[in-house]
Amino acid sequence: MPIEHHFTEGSDAADHLATRIATLLGEAIATRSTASLALSGGRSPKPVLEALARTPLDWSKIVVTLVDERWVTPDAPDSNERLLRETLLTGPAAAAHFVPMKNDAPDAYAGQPAVEAAFAAIPWPLDIVLLGMGEDGHTASLFPAAAELADGLTSTARTIAVTPPAAPHQRLSLTASAILAARHIFLQISGNAKKTVYAQALEGGPVEQLPIRLALLQDATPAEVWISE
């Protein structure tokens, strides 16, 4: 079962989570001379990324990537890469080595092999995976009812191309195996709607119904969950 951290204020949750990530990155660098961090996009991680960007670390030893990306240009408003570039990869943290999940291929399916190849250069397993969750229970871009979900849950590849059934843009996503191999699996939950879905996920049931269960209903690497109002 997951380890929960409860906060009233989202900003307090973000600061606490950023401190936890920074501590683990520092420990990874001290132990292995390198660290790897995969971040979610969307709205939830923004304050965490802003707090992390202010944290003194040897960013040149840290490899940063995404858990998922929308197949849009990096300057598009929906780009997860854009979020990272505008929040985390500024100031000292710009020294981090960023591995994008988007390339110039015409679609996510054509682009996936090159992303998979580029990901081979990341130090695996990832030290930290920061997940988000949509109100449909998707995590990364592993969406319920997506044609590629079964593959995303079973593939030994690190990445998969996905067409969400009810969300915009083709995506690239980490697979369940890449997520679950991480040394630390973190999740942000905020607001009543997501709290309700989170509680439903914990009750048990098919991962295909609520893909966030892949991280919550396993004990090999218990997820840590930051929950706020």
Ligand SMILES: O=C1O[C@H](COP(=O)(O)O)[C@@H](O)[C@H](O)[C@H]1O
């Ligand atoms: O599309 C996405 O959605 C989820 C949740 O986003 P949020 O805006 O509700 O925080 C996110 O974790 C994922 O990375 C993103 O691509």
